[in-house]
Amino acid sequence: xxxxxxxxxxxxxxxxxxxxxxxxxxPLLLLLPLGVALSLGFVVPLALLFVKSFQTSLGYGQVSDxxxxxxxxxxxxxxxxxxxxxxxxxxGGIGTVLTLLLSxxxxxxxxxxxxxxxxxxxxLIMITLFAGxxxxxxxxxxxxxTYGLIxxxxxxxxxxxxxxxxxxxxxxxxxxxxxxxxxxxxxxxxVGSMQNVNRGVLENARDLGAGGxxxxxxxxxPLCMTGIVGSLAYGFVVIAGDYITPQLVGGTTGQMIGVPIxxxxxxxxxxxxxxxxSFLMLAVFVIVYFGLTQLERFKGI
Amino acid sequence: xxxxxxxxxxxxxxDRAMTRRNLLRGGLAAGAGALAMPLLxxxxxSGSGAQTTGGSGSTAGTIEFISYVAYDLRFPLMQKWRxxxxxxxxxxxxxxxxxxxxxxxxxxGHGLYNLSSYSAQYxxxxxxxxxxxxxxxxxxxxxxxSMPFFKSGKIWSEYWHFDGQQWGIPFTxxxxxxxxxxxxxKPITKTTDFLxxxxxxxxxxxxxxxxxxLMSAQALGIANPRGLFTTSxxxxxxxxLTKMKQNARVIASGxxxxxxxxxxxxxxxxxxxxxGMQVLVAQKGIKTxxxxxxxxxxxxxxxxxxxxxxxxDTNSVYAFIxxxxxxxxxxxxxxxxxAGVTTVKGAAAVAPxxxxxxxxxxxxxxxxxxxxxxxxxxxxxxxxxxSDWNTAWESxxxx
Numbered sequence: 001x002x003x004x005x006x007x008x009x010x011x012x013x014x015x016x017x018x019x020x021x022x023x024x025x026x027p028l029l030l031l032l033p034l035g036v037a038l039s040l041g042f043v044v045p046l047a048l049l050f051v052k053s054f055q056t057s058l059g060y061g062q063v064s065d066x067x068x069x070x071x072x073x074x075x076x077x078x079x080x081x082x083x084x085x086x087x088x089x090x091x092g093g094i095g096t097v098l099t100l101l102l103s104x105x106x107x108x109x110x111x112x113x114x115x116x117x118x119x120x121x122x123x124l125i126m127i128t129l130f131a132g133x134x135x136x137x138x139x140x141x142x143x144x145x146t147y148g149l150i151x152x153x154x155x156x157x158x159x160x161x162x163x164x165x166x167x168x169x170x171x172x173x174x175x176x177x178x179x180x181x182x183x184x185x186x187x188x189x190x191v192g193s194m195q196n197v198n199r200g201v202l203e204n205a206r207d208l209g210a211g212g213x214x215x216x217x218x219x220x221x222p223l224c225m226t227g228i229v230g231s232l233a234y235g236f237v238v239i240a241g242d243y244i245t246p247q248l249v250g251g252t253t254g255q256m257i258g259v260p261i262x263x264x265x266x267x268x269x270x271x272x273x274x275x276x277x278s279f280l281m282l283a284v285f286v287i288v289y290f291g292l293t294q295l296e297r298f299k300g301i
Numbered sequence: 302x303x304x305x306x307x308x309x310x311x312x313x314x315x316d317r318a319m320t321r322r323n324l325l326r327g328g329l330a331a332g333a334g335a336l337a338m339p340l341l342x343x344x345x346x347s348g349s350g351a352q353t354t355g356g357s358g359s360t361a362g363t364i365e366f367i368s369y370v371a372y373d374l375r376f377p378l379m380q381k382w383r384x385x386x387x388x389x390x391x392x393x394x395x396x397x398x399x400x401x402x403x404x405x406x407x408x409x410g411h412g413l414y415n416l417s418s419y420s421a422q423y424x425x426x427x428x429x430x431x432x433x434x435x436x437x438x439x440x441x442x443x444x445x446x447s448m449p450f451f452k453s454g455k456i457w458s459e460y461w462h463f464d465g466q467q468w469g470i471p472f473t474x475x476x477x478x479x480x481x482x483x484x485x486x487k488p489i490t491k492t493t494d495f496l497x498x499x500x501x502x503x504x505x506x507x508x509x510x511x512x513x514x515l516m517s518a519q520a521l522g523i524a525n526p527r528g529l530f531t532t533s534x535x536x537x538x539x540x541x542l543t544k545m546k547q548n549a550r551v552i553a554s555g556x557x558x559x560x561x562x563x564x565x566x567x568x569x570x571x572x573x574x575x576x577g578m579q580v581l582v583a584q585k586g587i588k589t590x591x592x593x594x595x596x597x598x599x600x601x602x603x604x605x606x607x608x609x610x611x612x613x614d615t616n617s618v619y620a621f622i623x624x625x626x627x628x629x630x631x632x633x634x635x636x637x638x639x640a641g642v643t644t645v646k647g648a649a650a651v652a653p654x655x656x657x658x659x660x661x662x663x664x665x666x667x668x669x670x671x672x673x674x675x676x677x678x679x680x681x682x683x684x685x686x687x688s689d690w691n692t693a694w695e696s697x698x699x700x
Contacts, residue, residue, distance in 0.1 A: 059688050061403030062430075080696045147566045165502055168567070169551045247508075247554045252546050255699050267510070268691040269399045 053275035061269035071276035081260060081277060087171075088256035089284070092240025095175055099182040099235040100228065106183075107190035108216070112199060122191065125184045133181070137248045140177045144168040144249070169251025177249050178239040185238075186231040193227020194220070229292045237285050257281055361387030362617035367401060368418040370394045372473075372604065374625055376633045382624055388617045398423060405432045405609050415612030416621065421460040421603040422528075424468055426678040434608040435466040440619035443626035444470055446644040450664055451603075456673055461605060469605035470622050475640040475659055476594065476601045476671040477512045480578050481570035482563065484589035492520035492595045495545050495572050504570040505553040505562055506546060510694040512573035512600060515674050517541045519598040527675040529684040535693050542697040545572075552698055563587055573599075576658050577639030599671040603643075 054067040075081055110121050128136075143149045144167040151163040166172060197220060205215045221228065243258025250256075257277065264274030366373045373392045383390060395401055398420050404410040405417065405427075419427055427433050438444060444452065444467075451457065451471045461469050481489040486503070489495070495504060506513065517538045518524035530538065546552065550568055553559045560578060562568045564585035571578070576592040583590065606622050608615055624630055631647025632655075634640075641659030642648055648661045660667050680686050685693075 059686070061399060062406060080692070080699050084699045141565065141567075145565050145567060165550070247552075248558070251551045252506075252549055260695050260699065263691070263695060267397050267399055268688065268695075269403055270688070270691075 049275045050279060052271050053279050055272045057270040057272045059269065061271065063271060071270075071272040072280070074273055075276045075280055081257065084255050084260055085257045085281070087254070088240045088258065088281075091171060091174055091178065091254070091256060092236050095178045095182065095239040096232055096235035098175070098179045099186045099239075100231055102179065103183045103186040103190055103231065104228075107187050107194055108220070110187075110191050111194040111197075112202065122188070125187055128184050134244065134248070136181065137177055137245055140173070140180065141168060141249060144173055144176070168249060169254075171250070171254045173249040173251070174246050174254040174256070177245050178242055181242075181245070182235045182238055186235055189231045189234060190224065190227045193224035193230070197223045225296050229296050232292050233289045236288055240285070241281065360616050360620035362614040363389045363391060364416050364614070364617050364621055365391050365393075365414045365612070366416045367393040367404060367414045367609075368395060368416075369604075371638060372418055374630070374634060374637065376637050378633050379625070379630060382630075383621070386617070386620060388621060390621075402427075402430070402432075406430045410609075412611035412613065414609050415614055416606060416618045417609050418472075418604045418606055419469060421456070421469075421471065421605055421673055422676040423678075424460040424605065425463060426676075427607070428464070428468060429679075432607075432610055433468045434610050434612065434615075435468060436470070436608065437619070438467050440616075441470060441623045441626070443623050443644065446626065446646050447471070448643060448645055448648070448664055450668060451643045456668070459675075460603075460673070469607040470626070471603050471605045471643050472622075472625055473634065473638050473640045474601060474603035474643065475575055475577075476667060477509070477516060477573040477599045478576050478578075478592040479570065479572045479595055480574045480582075480590055480592050482587065482589050483591045485569040488591070488593070489570055490593050490596050492516050492572065492597050495570070496548055498548075500570060501548050502550045503568060504549055504572065505551050505559050505568045506549045507556060507559060507571065507573050508552050508554050508698070509573050510691060511676070513542060513697075514538055514690055514694065515600045516573055516595060516597075517545075519595070519600075522597075524598065524674070526672055528677055529675075529680055530677075531683060532685055535685045535689065539693050539697055542694075543700045546697055546700065560585065563590060575639070580639070580654075580657070594667075594670055601668055601671045601673045603673060 051067075052063065053071055054069065055063040056066050056068055056070060058064055110118055114121065141148070145151070146163040146165065146168070148168070150167060151160070154160045155163070201223070202215055202219060205219045206212075210218065240256070241258050242256060243262045246254045246256045246259055261274050261277045261281070264270045264277065268274075364373075373390055375390075393404075393414070401417050401419065402423075405414065424433070451461070461467060461471060479489055479492065479495075486500070489500075494500065495506075515524060515528065518530065518534070521534075521537055521541055523530065523534045523537065551562065553562060553571070556574060556578060559568070559571045559574065560581045562571075563582045564587060574592070579590040579592050582588075606625075608618055612618065625634065626644050626647065628644070628646040628650040631642040631644055632650035632652060634647075635642050635651040635655040635658065639655075639658055641661070642651060651661070677684060677687050677690070
């Protein structure tokens with residue numbers, strides 16, 4: 001028995017260890033396909049693009065392996081890229097805030113005000129994501145256009161005598177469309193973060209005398225700050241990096257940094273400069289993201 | 302004008318919109334027009350003298366194609382011919398000529414494709430890059446029917462036949478025009494008209510760097526056949542284009558976009574464009590758009606089939622190129638690409654509605670008014686390069 005015990009006890013102790021190790025490995029194994037896909041589809045191309053940003057363009061898609069900072073110098077010193085980058089950051093910033101201001105009340109309504117039909121609304125929001133990106137942009141031209149819904153409506157009720165040309169092909173149009181395009185995902189992020197907020201907490205705040213606005217700003221906003229930061233980060237990256245919307249509704253004034261980056265790759269063939277511009281924008285996005293996470297810490301959540 | 306009305310009505314019978322390459326960037330693939338079928342039936346069997354490749358099976362194979370949408374000529378007559386020959390076609394579409402440059406000049410692209418196209422001016426540059434294969438002209442007998450401009454003379458020896466060999470077969474061409482809605486605006490005949498306050502916020506500029514720079518250069522009186530500009534001249538062009546842009550409603554991403562802008566009433570004119578746009582806009586219900594070649598001059602384009610270096614299975618490719626030069630195929634191609642064709646008998650076979658794209662009766666004069674300008678891929682000292690053109694156009698767009 002003693003021998004038996006001596007043998008059995010270690011075995012009993014080993015089994016849980018193995019099981020524990022295995023149970024630790026399983027989640028890692030489950031992540032393996034995603035890890036491989038991300039590595040092959042994102043990390044490796046990004047690394048190659050990073051190397052390319054230090055190569056020298058010979059023009060027309062040709063590069064030399066001689067590594068320099070020339071593409072970064074050009075990107076940082078050219079007034080051309082500064083102008084469109086600033087435009088992108090301004091439109092990105094305003095569009096992101098607008099997106100949050102519009103999607104937060106919607107998310108609040110869905111999470112806390114709707115007794116039934118939440119899933120239906122969320123499904124409808126997701127369905128808007130299935131529509132083609134360009135189709136949605138073109139749809140806005142029929143709303144904002146010279147003979148679009150808004151101008152026609154305003155003319156019919158006598159508020160204007162001739163169509164407002166500023167509605168389409170302007171920074172305003174870009175702002176409207178990019179905001180509209182960002183709202184669905186932003187709303188889903190916010191609804192997700194509000195799911196963790198107990199309805200009772202908000203009721204308690206009210207019971208303690210907080211008004212509706214105070215309840216939202218002092219209780220709800222801090223509690224779903226992670227979702228707000230996620231929404232802001234998502235909105236900023238998507239809006240500031242957009243290169244299709246400015247081309248289709250931006251007219252002669254709404255160009256953003258995505259357009260020249262795309263042109264460097266598709267038309268001009270200066271891949272190092274296109275890569276350098278991309279990484280500089282990526283750096284801006286990362287800085288903005290960390291700034292937002294600091295905001296989250298500052299709130300003490 | 303009853304004649305024009307009839308032409309436009311006939312064109313509406315075309316089952317799908319067809320455009321030249323820049324419009325096709327928008328993804329409009331073209332189908333063949335039913336309109337031309339009676340003509341094809343007539344000329345296809347009339348002993349045109351052009352040699353149709355026989356069905357011996359020796360040309361069977363696969364064409365690995367890389368160029369603009371529709372340049373693979375997927376209209377029914379050509380597809381029927383390919384099927385009979387056992388020629389399969391796999392197509393990779395580009396949005397810009399630089400895509401061809403990038404793909405074919407990279408080691409990974411070598412040998413992947415056996416048929417592509419270049420804008421005429423790219424010929425010597427591509428030869429320098431080692432992208433081109435010299436052509437065996439005994440396999441393209443129909444080239445002998447080409448119009449004189451495309452088979453002899455200065456331009457021919459500069460872009461298609463140089464260093465003692467033929468490198469490409471020109472197959473489609475046209476010129477850049479200005480277009481306007483004659484019902485809404487007085488005739489626009491000059492490039493400088495687009496600076497007038499009367500057109501403020503009423504016209505579109507096409508995102509067509511080469512066209513816009515060369516038309517502006519002509520308006521400023523500083524254009525030259527080789528497309529060479531000093532830095533000072535390029536600054537003048539940028540300044541001119543910036544003023545024009547400030548007067549414009551939009552820089553449109555493509556010609557298809559411009560057609561839609563006419564239809565939605567956003568614009569009454571555009572620069573640059575091509576004559577076929579009046580037909581496309583007519584198909585959207587606005588039949589009053591007209592085209593004009595600017596008084597200051599314009600520019601032509603000519604696209605050219607070539608066999609990329611390292612391309613295999615070239616018998617199929619030669620047969621395809623040769624076949625596209627037969628009159629029935631040329632007649633179809635004119636409507637399919639909304640552009641000019643290059644052979645004498647092919648031009649004669651083009652149906653009247655498709656003859657509006659280029660003036661077949663006076664080709665030489667057109668190329669004087671709208672030259673096939675050179676592009677500065679390797680400019681002499683003191684002149685800006687093609688890359689500088691791109692940068693200049695970027696700065697105009699961003700201004």
